[in-house]
Amino acid sequence: QTVVTQEPSLTVSPGGTVTLTCASSTGAVTSGYYPNWFQQKPGQAPRALIYSTSNKHSWTPARFSGSLLGGKAALTLSGVQPEDEAEYYCLLYYGGARVFGGGTKLTVL
């Protein structure tokens, strides 16, 4: 069974920079896994942020960026705002299947 692993929790100061990662139990994450990133705030549906590794949706704030880093997919937030406190999920594509990571709870403190 394929497992996608994210940091359970991270803390960042307002205005700071933080990188969240997404690893695959099958090996290095490449662009062929089409990493997607989503933000979810309490009581809300997830909101799409990044698709196919590094592409932003029209509504994605400029401070969010996606990349591949050290064999993992990565989501970097630069100039973190208090409203960025949320749960972040990555999604990887395995052929016809999709697998979500367990999520990273980002605290802005």
Next chain:
Amino acid sequence: QVQLQESGPGLVKPSETLSLTCTVSGGSISSYYWSWIRQPPGKGLEWIGYIYYSGSTNYNPSLKSRVTISVDTSKNQFSLKLSSVTAADTAVYYCAREKYYYDSSGYWAEIDYWGQGTLVTVSS
């Protein structure tokens, strides 16, 4: 602006079949993939499966024996059926739109729009 809305019973008895429908407005159901995703209370997201507008499907292997996803293009709707439910199937169920396509720059895959989600509780 594309909008998705889940509908269906909020309470299902154990061993029965969970049935949900997602209605798509503000755009056509054609030329896209349509997914179901769930989230047990306090836990993470789990992909259930998708259907292409033409009717082809793919399901999470762990749920495959119990899941059926169908599409009605005339109504701009797609549906989820999950049989033999237990308390472990209690979750918020989301529908979402997926795009998987090829252009001169290569292949792209994305989930962009989500429904607001509907809580389904399995209990007698």
